[in-house]
Structures are given as structure tokens and as C-alpha cells.
Amino acid sequence: MKKIWVIIKREYLALVKTKGFILGTFLVPLLILLLAFLPAIFMSVGTEGERKIAVIDFTGRLLAPLQSHLSEIQAENPDQAPYRIQEMQADSSNIESRKAGLNSEILSGTLDAFLILPADIFENNQFELYAKNISNFQFNETLANRLTRVVSGIRLREIGLDPELVQRMNRSVRPKTYKVDERGAKEESGEITFGISYIMVFMIYMALIFYGIFVMRGVIEDKNSRMAEILLSSVRPHQLMAGKILGIGATGMTQLGIWGLTILLVSTYGLIMIRQFVPAVQEMPIPTISVWVILGFVVFFLIGFFLYSTIYAALGSMGNSESEMQNLQWPALSFIIIAFMLMFAVIKNPDGPMAVALSMFPFFSPILMFLRISLHAVPFYQVLLCIALCLVTIAGMVWISGRIYRVGILMYGKRPSLPELLKWIRYS
Amino acid sequence: MDILKIEAVNKTFGDVQAVRDLSLKVGKGRIFGFIGPNGAGKTTTIRMVMQILLPDSGKIEIFGKPPEPGLTNRIGYLPEERGLYKKMKVEDQVAFLGEIKGLSHAASVAEAKKWLERVELAEWAGKKIEELSKGMQQKIQFVGAVLHQPELLILDEPFSGLDPVNTNLLKDILLGLKSSGATVIFSTHQMDQVEKLCDAICLIDHGRNLLEGSLPEVKARFGKGRVHLRYEGRADFLQNRSLVAEFNDYGKFVEIRPAAKVAPQDILQAAAREVTVTHFEIAEPSMNEIFIQVVQSKGGQA
Numbered sequence: 001m002k003k004i005w006v007i008i009k010r011e012y013l014a015l016v017k018t019k020g021f022i023l024g025t026f027l028v029p030l031l032i033l034l035l036a037f038l039p040a041i042f043m044s045v046g047t048e049g050e051r052k053i054a055v056i057d058f059t060g061r062l063l064a065p066l067q068s069h070l071s072e073i074q075a076e077n078p079d080q081a082p083y084r085i086q087e088m089q090a091d092s093s094n095i096e097s098r099k100a101g102l103n104s105e106i107l108s109g110t111l112d113a114f115l116i117l118p119a120d121i122f123e124n125n126q127f128e129l130y131a132k133n134i135s136n137f138q139f140n141e142t143l144a145n146r147l148t149r150v151v152s153g154i155r156l157r158e159i160g161l162d163p164e165l166v167q168r169m170n171r172s173v174r175p176k177t178y179k180v181d182e183r184g185a186k187e188e189s190g191e192i193t194f195g196i197s198y199i200m201v202f203m204i205y206m207a208l209i210f211y212g213i214f215v216m217r218g219v220i221e222d223k224n225s226r227m228a229e230i231l232l233s234s235v236r237p238h239q240l241m242a243g244k245i246l247g248i249g250a251t252g253m254t255q256l257g258i259w260g261l262t263i264l265l266v267s268t269y270g271l272i273m274i275r276q277f278v279p280a281v282q283e284m285p286i287p288t289i290s291v292w293v294i295l296g297f298v299v300f301f302l303i304g305f306f307l308y309s310t311i312y313a314a315l316g317s318m319g320n321s322e323s324e325m326q327n328l329q330w331p332a333l334s335f336i337i338i339a340f341m342l343m344f345a346v347i348k349n350p351d352g353p354m355a356v357a358l359s360m361f362p363f364f365s366p367i368l369m370f371l372r373i374s375l376h377a378v379p380f381y382q383v384l385l386c387i388a389l390c391l392v393t394i395a396g397m398v399w400i401s402g403r404i405y406r407v408g409i410l411m412y413g414k415r416p417s418l419p420e421l422l423k424w425i426r427y428s
Numbered sequence: 429m430d431i432l433k434i435e436a437v438n439k440t441f442g443d444v445q446a447v448r449d450l451s452l453k454v455g456k457g458r459i460f461g462f463i464g465p466n467g468a469g470k471t472t473t474i475r476m477v478m479q480i481l482l483p484d485s486g487k488i489e490i491f492g493k494p495p496e497p498g499l500t501n502r503i504g505y506l507p508e509e510r511g512l513y514k515k516m517k518v519e520d521q522v523a524f525l526g527e528i529k530g531l532s533h534a535a536s537v538a539e540a541k542k543w544l545e546r547v548e549l550a551e552w553a554g555k556k557i558e559e560l561s562k563g564m565q566q567k568i569q570f571v572g573a574v575l576h577q578p579e580l581l582i583l584d585e586p587f588s589g590l591d592p593v594n595t596n597l598l599k600d601i602l603l604g605l606k607s608s609g610a611t612v613i614f615s616t617h618q619m620d621q622v623e624k625l626c627d628a629i630c631l632i633d634h635g636r637n638l639l640e641g642s643l644p645e646v647k648a649r650f651g652k653g654r655v656h657l658r659y660e661g662r663a664d665f666l667q668n669r670s671l672v673a674e675f676n677d678y679g680k681f682v683e684i685r686p687a688a689k690v691a692p693q694d695i696l697q698a699a700a701r702e703v704t705v706t707h708f709e710i711a712e713p714s715m716n717e718i719f720i721q722v723v724q725s726k727g728g729q730a
Contacts, residue, residue, distance in 0.1 A: 002530070003528055003530070006524070006528050007528070010513075013520075014513065014516065018515075225511050225512065225513060225514060226507070226511030227512065227513060228511070229475075229480065229507045229511060230505070230507060230511050230525070230572070231528065232478075233478040233479075233480055233500060233503075233505040234500055234501075234505075234528040234529050235528055236497055410475075410481075
């Protein structure tokens with residue numbers, strides 16, 4: 001046991017001190033922070049300045065209500081870019097010269113746009129909008145919405161109805177989402193729940209690939225640096241393999257721990273902080289991750305790590321140099337990738353028979369069973385059954401991989417064929 | 429007491445029988461030369477002693493006990509293929525090698541410091557292995573094999589790649605370990621080292637024990653009466669079959685086994701007629717000669 005500990009310690013320290021690990025560990029949280037804060041920062045800083053809009057009103061009664069409507073909206077949303085309306089007088093005799101003048105103002109940049117509100121706007125439902133950039137969908141839409149409110153207000157008043165009242169009658173209804181699981185229903189936003197599931201599944205997916213490759217590289221390094229023989233003259237092969245996997249696993253847990261902590265801090269304190277500065281984020285609920293999902297994440301990451309790292313260790317022991325890693329890792333990598341791709345099939349119907357069957361397959365469980373747990377679509381007995389299946393599979397893989405590793409670690413030269421591999425496994 | 433006893437051990441890899449019915453004994457406190465041509469089965473035998481490989485059949489006893497994992501802590505091993513973690517610091521690497529032999533962390537660090545001074549690498553302790561020259565790495569490797577004070581040391585080509593100064597340094601350490609009671613098994617192709625260092629030898633080829641015994645015993649078995657000549661000139665007399673049964677010519681030095689009933693003086697006379705003899709000696713056969721003779725005559729039978 002003590003010797004396994006010595007190997008673990010060496011692997012851990014050797015890996016933690018590498019530049020790649022340090023960069024990865026601290027750059028990724030930085031990236032998470034940036035991704036989390038950037039939209040908020042853009043929202044507060046990135047808005048355009050005020051827009052100057054000239055209006056030629058042929059109806060003679062739209063301009064004033066439009067202006068008051070705009071300033072009302074402005075008062076409610078102080079961080080939105082204000083529209084400054086500038087009234088232009090014109091009649092059919094001088095309209096063309098007015099237009100020419102405004103055109104040149106737009107081209108010179110002193111004006112953003114100008115509107116011509118025709119006298120028949122109440123019948124034809126059209127106004128003219130002149131601007132340098134007419135594909136700014138949001139701008140066009142906002143202007144149209146504002147004008148619609150004003151125009152329909154006037155129409156309603158003409159037939160004796162109170163526009164405020166009509167607007168209240170017409171309010172649309174929206175769903176408030178509640179998530180139902182064994183412990184009852186809880187208010188939660190569908191998009192955010194899915195987003196968090198996706199991020200966590202993706203983290204497991206990447207972690208399995210990355211730490212698996214770390215294990216593989218570690219094994220190949222032992223062979224390549226000819227350390228294997230020295231090590232095996234002091235420790236048993238299974239001790240060496242266990243030490244290697246546990247040491248690299250501990251490194252992985254350290255890294256994931258730091259990342260997890262960052263995400264936790266960002267999603268709680270970070271969001272609270274953003275709310276202080278950016279009122280637009282007010283409505284966004286603080287996402288809550290249930291203890292069960294966190295527990296599931298840890299358990300299924302560990303299961304996946306041990307399952308795949310033993311395979312990666314055996315694969316590594318068949319190779320001679322790092323350049324062979326690309327080819328060697330395929331058997332393990334393809335299972336992980338297939339599991340990840342099946343994720344989208346499982347999401348569609350997380351408790352359907354196909355999802356249950358796929359998530360029970362031990363090589364897919366770390367990704368698919370965790371996905372189902374994070375979507376709260378798994379009865380507890382299925383989780384237990386799945387964990388049991390995985391543990392049995394891990395035991396089997398440790399046995400097979402240990403036997404391949406024991407022979408492979410001292411073999412140099414040609415990679416073994418499948419019959420040779422079977423012979424290695426049968427060696428006493 | 430025999431520190432190591434190997435009895436009728438066989439080991440086969442696929443179609444190749446690497447070790448064949450091999451038996452040998454190594455006495456305590458001796459320096460034991462384990463020699464044989466390339467591919468003779470030395471490394472396989474050593475690996476079985478180190479419990480890296482299991483014999484197919486036969487028995488191995490170390491310190492009078494059957495192999496068990498704990499026993500390897502009492503053995504120091506320098507494999508033929510040297511291995512160090514290139515990115516590790518020298519002091520960490522040495523301490524690690526001590527720890528996997530069962531030393532505590534503190535003891536390993538202390539021993540590492542002591543031994544690095546002993547091999548004159550103390551000022552390199554904080555450097556990475558990859559920054560060291562090959563010879564220095566070789567010394568680190570050697571330190572890794574001895575710092576846990578093993579009772580049995582197995583060294584595969586310990587002097588290869590070392591300059592004469594460092595060879596001397598290691599030799600003194602080896603003799604020091606021997607006088608403090610350790611047993612050393614060393615494998616080499618340098619017969620002059622065997623000659624100078626070993627108390628006993630075992631020569632194997634094709635996995636078989638061909639010759640075993642203390643050095644004087646072995647030499648006695650091959651008789652005396654070898655002629656060693658140091659000379660200048662063209663030594664055509666060596667081709668004279670009635671005079672010279674066998675010879676090993678280095679150009680300026682030649683080892684001669686005289687033909688039957690030829691006295692060493694006859695050889696000297698014949699030589700003096702053709703070359704300038706600067707040195708003449710009647711000697712016992714060298715290990716080099718014994719090696720070649722044994723391997724060439726018996727190797728073909730396998």
C-alpha cells in the first residue's frame with residue numbers, strides 16, 4: 001500500500017507541476033469568467049449612443065404622442081439608447097428638397113434616420129423609413145412597434161375606447177415552468193436547467209478523454225524512459241498501474257475541483273454582482289444545482305475515470321512512443337464519443353426504453369446515466385443498478401487491463417495483434 | 429550461506445527458450461560475475477530474480493527464501509536499459525527510487541543527499557535529469573540502486589559509458605559495499621573487469637549454465653601455460669600450426685596457446701626471429717580467452 005502511495009505522490013507532483021496543467025487549471029476558469037461576464041459587460045457598455053431621428057409628420061397629430069411614448073419607455077429603461085426626435089415641417093411642394101437635405105445629413109452622420117408619416121397611415125398602415133443602414137432589424141422593429149402603439153391608440157380613441165384598457169385586455173399569457181421530480185415540483189427555468197446539464201455532461205466527456213490520455217501518456221513515458229523495469233523491480237505491476245491511475249485521477253479531481261468552485265462562485269456571487277451593475281439581468285434566476293446532481297457528477301466522473309483509465313493504461317502499455325498515442329487511443333476514445341453523440345437521442349426522451357438501455361451500458365453510463373440524473377429522469381433503483389453494473393465492469397477491466405499492462409510494459413517493438421493480446425491476458 | 433540459489437529454471441517466450449534448465453549459486457559477500465554473449469539469457473534470469481518475470485518451471489531462492497514481493501526491498505538493481513524520469517529533479521528522482529524500495533520519505537531524502545555527495549553530484553541536486561550528461565545520469569542510476577543499502581546488488585553493465593575516473597569511483601564504492609557484507613552480482617562484457625573484480629563467475633549461453641565456479645577454479649580448469657607477448661613488427665610465426673595451437677592477436681599484444689609439447693621458450697625463440705619482443709610472460713588463460721573458447725566450442729550444440 002505504501003508503495004502505491006509513493007507512486008501516486010510522484011505522479012501527482014510531476015503532473016501538477018507541468019506548464020500545461022497550471023495553464024489549463026487557471027486559464028479555463030478565466031475563460032468561464034469571461035464567458036459569464038462578457039455578455040453582461042457588453043449589455044451595459046456596448047449599447048449604441050442616442051439616435052437622432054427626423055420626422056416629417058403629414059398627419060399632424062402623431063408626433064406629439066410618439067414623443068411622449070418614447071420618453072415614457074426611456075424613463076422605464078434608462079440604459080437603452082434614447083431616440084431623439086426632431087420635427088421637420090414639409091408639404092407636398094418642398095418635400096423633395098427636404099428629403100435631399102435630410103439624405104445628405106444622414107450621409108454626413110449628423111442624422112441617423114428620418115421618417116415620413118403619410119397622411120393615409122391610418123388606412124394604409126405604412127410609413128417611410130430612410131436610413132443608411134436599413135437592415136438593423138431591431139431598430140426597424142422597435143420604431144415600428146412604437147409607432148403602432150401610437151397609431152392604434154389614436155384609432156381606439158376615435159371609436160371611443162381607452163387604449164390603456166384595451167392594452168390591458170390584450171396582455172398575452174406566458175408559462176411559468178416548474179420541474180417535477182421525486183421530491184415534488186420546483187420553479188426552474190427550462191433553458192438554464194438544460195444548459196447546466198449540458199455543461200456538466202460536457203465536462204465529464206472532456207475529463208474522460210483528457211485524463212485518459214494523461215494516464216496513457218504516463219504509461220508510455222514509463223516505457224519510453226525505460227523506467228518500467230526499475231519500477232517493476234520494486235513494485236508489483238498492479239501497484240504501479242493503480243498508483244499511476246490514482247495519481248493522475250487525483251490531479252484530475254484537483255483540476256475539476258478548481259473549475260467547479262469557479263463555476264459555483266460565478267453562478268452565485270458572480271450573478272449577484274452582475275445584477276448590481278446590469279439591471280437587464282434582474283429577471284435571470286440564480287441557477288440551482290441539486291445536491292443529487294452534484295453527487296451524481298462526482299460518482300459518474302469517478303466511475304468513468306476508473307473504467308476508461310484502466311483501458312487507457314492497457315492501451316498505453318502496448319505502445320512505444322508518444323507518436324503512437326493517436327492510433328492507440330481509438331478503442332477507448334470511440335466509446336466516449338459515441339456515448340456523447342447518443343446524448344442528443346437520450347435528451348429527446350430521457351426516461352424512454354432506449355434511454356434506459358443505453359444509459360445502463362457501462363461504457364456509456366458515465367455520460368448518459370449522469371445526463372439522465374441531471375435531467376431528473378431516473379428512478380433511484382436504476383441509478384443503483386447502473387452503479388453496480390459499472391463497478392463489476394471496472395473490476396473486469398482492471399483484471400484484463402492489468403494483465404495486458406503487466407506484459408506490455410516490458411515489451412518493446414511491434415504492437416501486439418489481437419491473438420497476441422489474448423495470449424498476454426492468459427499468461428500466468 | 430547462498431544469497432541466491434537458482435535451481436533448474438526454465439523460461440520460454442513463444443518459440444524462444446530464453447533460459448534452459450539453469451542452476452547456479454551465489455555465495456554471500458562475494459562479487460559474482462554473470463557473463464555470457466548477447467542474448468544468452470542474462471537479463472531474463474535477472475528479471476526472474478527481481479520477480480519481474482515468473483519462471484515457467486524451477487525454483488529460485490533469495491536470502492534462503494522463495495521469492496515474495498517484500499524481498500525486492502533488500503535488492504538493488506541497475507538494469508541494462510537505464511531509466512530515469514527526465515523532467516524530475518535529481519534529488520527528487522533519487523529519493524523516489526529510495527522510497528519505492530521501502531525507505532521512509534525522510535530517510536530517502538537524507539540518503540539521497542549523502543550519496544549525491546559521494547558521487548560528486550551534490551551541486552546538481554536541484555537540476556533536472558535531462559540537464560545532466562550521460563555519465564552523470566549513469567551515476568544517478570547507480571545511486572538509485574544502492575541508496576537503500578541492499579544486501580544484494582544486481583548490476584547490469586555498471587561501468588558502461590563511464591570515464592576512467594568515474595569507473596574508479598564506482599569500483600571503490602562496490603568494494604566498500606562488499607567489505608560491509610553486501611553481495612554483488614554483476615553482468616558485463618568487459619572481461620578484464622571480471623578478472624580484476626570477481627570472486628566467482630557463471631558463464632551462460634543459450635540459457636544454459638556453461639561454466640561456474642570461483643575465478644581460480646575456473647582458470648585452473650583451463651590449465652596454465654599461456655604465452656603473452658608484447659611485440660613490434662609482423663608476427664607471421666603465429667600461423668605456424670606446429671607451434672601455435674590458438675592465438676588472439678591485438679597487433680601489439682598476443683595471447684598464445686602453444687601446440688602440444690611446445691614449450692613457451694620455443695615460442696619466444698620463434699617470435700624473436702621475426703619481431704621485437706618487449707614483454708614475455710607465461711600466464712594462466714585470461715577470462716577473455718576462456719569466454720571465447722567456451723562460447724565458441726559449446727555454443728554450437730544448443
